[in-house]
Amino acid sequence: MFESIGKLVEKAGWPRIIIALFLLSMFIIAPFVNISVGTSISDTIVRFAMNSVLVLSLVPMVQSGCGLNFGMQLGVIAGLIGAVTSIELGVTGIAGFLTAIGIAIPFAAILGFFYGLLLNRVKGDEMVVATYVGFSSVAFMSMMWLLLPYKSPNMIWGYGGSGLRTTISVEGYWLGVLNNFLSVRIGNFFLPTGTILFFALIALLVWSFFKTKLGTAMTAAGLNPVYAKAAGVNVDRMRILSVVISTIIASVGILVYEQSFGFIQLYMAPLLMAFPAVAALLLGGASVSKASMGNVIIGAFLFQGILTMTPSVMNNLIKSDMSEVIRIIVSNGMIVYALTRRMKVRK
Amino acid sequence: MKDQSLTRAKNPLVRFAISNAVPILFIILLIFAIPLSGFSADYLLNEIITRLGRNSFLVISLLIPVMAGMGLNFGIVLGAMAGQMGLIFMLDWGVVGIPGVVLAMLIGMPIAILLGLLAGTILNRAKGREMVTSMILGFFINGLYQLTILYGMGTVIPITSNKLLLPRGYGVRNAIDLLTIRKALDNMWSIQVGGIIIPLGLFAIIAALCIFVFWFTRTKLGQDMKAVGQDMQVAATAGINVDRTRTLSIIISTVLACFGQIIFLQNIGTINTYNSHDQVGTFAIAALLIGGASVAKATIPNVFIGITLFHLTFIVAPRAGKELLGQAQIGEFFRVFVSYGIIAISLALYAWRRQVEKETERRQAKAAIKAAIEDGTGG
Numbered sequence: 001m002f003e004s005i006g007k008l009v010e011k012a013g014w015p016r017i018i019i020a021l022f023l024l025s026m027f028i029i030a031p032f033v034n035i036s037v038g039t040s041i042s043d044t045i046v047r048f049a050m051n052s053v054l055v056l057s058l059v060p061m062v063q064s065g066c067g068l069n070f071g072m073q074l075g076v077i078a079g080l081i082g083a084v085t086s087i088e089l090g091v092t093g094i095a096g097f098l099t100a101i102g103i104a105i106p107f108a109a110i111l112g113f114f115y116g117l118l119l120n121r122v123k124g125d126e127m128v129v130a131t132y133v134g135f136s137s138v139a140f141m142s143m144m145w146l147l148l149p150y151k152s153p154n155m156i157w158g159y160g161g162s163g164l165r166t167t168i169s170v171e172g173y174w175l176g177v178l179n180n181f182l183s184v185r186i187g188n189f190f191l192p193t194g195t196i197l198f199f200a201l202i203a204l205l206v207w208s209f210f211k212t213k214l215g216t217a218m219t220a221a222g223l224n225p226v227y228a229k230a231a232g233v234n235v236d237r238m239r240i241l242s243v244v245i246s247t248i249i250a251s252v253g254i255l256v257y258e259q260s261f262g263f264i265q266l267y268m269a270p271l272l273m274a275f276p277a278v279a280a281l282l283l284g285g286a287s288v289s290k291a292s293m294g295n296v297i298i299g300a301f302l303f304q305g306i307l308t309m310t311p312s313v314m315n316n317l318i319k320s321d322m323s324e325v326i327r328i329i330v331s332n333g334m335i336v337y338a339l340t341r342r343m344k345v346r347k
Numbered sequence: 348m349k350d351q352s353l354t355r356a357k358n359p360l361v362r363f364a365i366s367n368a369v370p371i372l373f374i375i376l377l378i379f380a381i382p383l384s385g386f387s388a389d390y391l392l393n394e395i396i397t398r399l400g401r402n403s404f405l406v407i408s409l410l411i412p413v414m415a416g417m418g419l420n421f422g423i424v425l426g427a428m429a430g431q432m433g434l435i436f437m438l439d440w441g442v443v444g445i446p447g448v449v450l451a452m453l454i455g456m457p458i459a460i461l462l463g464l465l466a467g468t469i470l471n472r473a474k475g476r477e478m479v480t481s482m483i484l485g486f487f488i489n490g491l492y493q494l495t496i497l498y499g500m501g502t503v504i505p506i507t508s509n510k511l512l513l514p515r516g517y518g519v520r521n522a523i524d525l526l527t528i529r530k531a532l533d534n535m536w537s538i539q540v541g542g543i544i545i546p547l548g549l550f551a552i553i554a555a556l557c558i559f560v561f562w563f564t565r566t567k568l569g570q571d572m573k574a575v576g577q578d579m580q581v582a583a584t585a586g587i588n589v590d591r592t593r594t595l596s597i598i599i600s601t602v603l604a605c606f607g608q609i610i611f612l613q614n615i616g617t618i619n620t621y622n623s624h625d626q627v628g629t630f631a632i633a634a635l636l637i638g639g640a641s642v643a644k645a646t647i648p649n650v651f652i653g654i655t656l657f658h659l660t661f662i663v664a665p666r667a668g669k670e671l672l673g674q675a676q677i678g679e680f681f682r683v684f685v686s687y688g689i690i691a692i693s694l695a696l697y698a699w700r701r702q703v704e705k706e707t708e709r710r711q712a713k714a715a716i717k718a719a720i721e722d723g724t725g726g
Contacts (some may be wrong), residue, residue, distance in 0.1 A: 121698070136690075139683040142683070146674060275483075328489060
């Protein structure tokens with residue numbers, strides 16, 4: 001009995017168990033401090049759906065051995081270009097959303113290709129280089145948001161007449177196009193069916209891609225580059241392809257996020273976007289070199305569960321909002337844990 | 348590969364230009380930007396002297412981990428947080444002036460040592476990816492720091508001053524005045540030459556630190572660190588305790604960063620309790636890299652050249668941006684872009700060079716084996 005628990009602990013790792021127990025205790029405490037569990041679960045699901053595609057976008061790069069994509073902001077930027085351009089064109093509804101995706105994907109593919117070329121030259125140091133590529137690209141685009149000739153009055157600053165606003169509402173364009181598709185509403189309970197289906201579709205695509213010959217080759221390149229090379233796999237090409245796929249999914253992911261959130265956030269807002277997504281994936285059981293669809297779903301759900309539950313429960317319990325601090329500790333603690341763990345296994 | 352052949356260029360002038368490409372690029376940038384900004388020479392000189400005074404300590408704190416082969420220590424934010432905690436206690440106890448600064452350092456030091464020990468231990472478990480780990484560790488400790496300051500102070504940790512605490516009775520305010528120690532070190536033995544104020548006392552402290560670092564590289568521990576930095580396995584077989592040496596380098600770096608942050612904040616005159624430390628790592632590292640340092644080699648001249656060039660860019664970029672494009676904000680974003688971009692490029696170039704070297708080595712080894720086999724069959 002104790003042995004099997006010990007094994008389970010070893011397999012899941014202490015941080016993950018502590019966080020799961022923490023979340024469980026939140027759900028147990030909730031009814032005692034007058035918080036409806038139904039609403040909480042509904043909120044968790046909405047936020048899960050909103051963030052799921054961004055978390056999913058990390059998987060191809062992890063599988064191909066490029067590590068955790070701390071440069072996810074590149075994909076996010078491509079998505080943002082798609083979003084503001086579709087609003088500039090004035091396309092509304094699902095067509096507007098698809099236009100945004102259509103514009104975002106080529107940008108993401110081009111950015112991803114060069115990003116992949118770079119990462120192939122810095123093998124072993126991908127993560128730290130990626131972080132700063134992500135940071136600098138966000139700063140670069142901040143200049144561009146000021147300079148690019150967008151004209152739609154819904155997006156530019158009221159005074160001066162140029163430069164995009166820091167937050168742009170997507171209301172009247174494609175707010176909730178996925179969330180409201182086939183959605184279910186019972187009292188306070190809301191299920192964003194469309195977004196979940198959309199996530200499921202992309203997850204299925206990625207999953208089946210990794211079942212194909214190409215996908216297997218990519219996994220092999222990540223598991224053991226020398227062996228893969230000997231087996232005739234072009235490791236560098238696999239890595240570039242994985243980076244392109246990750247970047248494209250991230251660009252779609254931010255659009256999914258925005259249609260649910262309701263706003264496009266520009267300038268320095270995407271700066272730290274990669275970290276919560278990475279933390280969620282790790283929380284779901286992924287490591288620096290291995291990730292699955294299950295990790296994405298469990299991780300995104302646990303992570304968003306904590307983000308949803310802590311503020312309300314803590315607020316009612318101790319009359320102050322510790323959620324931000326807890327978010328910082330949980331997400332970065334999880335990443336530090338994962339970074340130190342793999343080296344131990346290797347020994 | 349192109350990169351490597353270039354560093355081997357025969358012409359010494361070309362070699363100099365290649366190995367100092369980053370500082371040269373910045374000098375060229377500044378040659379254009381300074382006249383555009385329209386600042387007077389006196390103003391710029393004063394600004395540079397102030398910024399050298401307040402940033403040198405922080406940037407120097409990066410040198411020792413580089414020597415120990417641990418790369419750029421993004422974890423100096425840990426030291427910065429320790430320093431800020433020292434300052435909070437000092438303010439609560441009402442000590443002013445230079446004794447206050449010394450007290451803050453004395454309180455900050457044990458916290459910095461503990462945090463450094465923690466960081467060193469964690470980084471020893473993440474060999475080969477120290478930089479990204481130290482960066483995320485900084486974020487993680489930031490969470491614990493906020494927990495301590497926002498919820499622990501005034502409840503578990505005794506802080507009584509109403510000026511420090513939030514109106515609700517616990518947690519420290521977002522912005523705290525440091526009027527009681529403002530420029531305490533800067534004004535020590537400061538002299539004025541023409542229109543330029545020189546804080547001789549502060550510069551003496553920085554000079555002492557430089558001498559310390561120089562002396563340290565000559566000690567047994569310093570030599571051990573160099574050996575560990577070159578090759579951990581060789582160092583271990585030579586009887587050096589690798590993990591302990593690496594941890595010590597991080598502890599020293601963290602303690603220096605703690606002092607550095609106190610010096611920085613006494614010059615600024617206020618603490619943003621929850622933000623002041625955020626960018627310490629990024630800015631110090633960007634400055635060091637702009638000074639011509641790399642992940643594997645950083646010297647004291649790199650520190651001073653780097654701070655001068657980086658902060659000149661900082662001062663003139665917004666004004667130049669305004670003159671050139673009519674928007675000061677572009678200049679602001681530009682300098683953020685420059686600090687992140689320079690780190691990205693430097694790290695990428697270093698990693699690339701290392702990869703090329705590894706491949707060349709492997710190819711040479713292969714050729715040697717092949718030659719040996721052929722020798723064997725032939726003879």
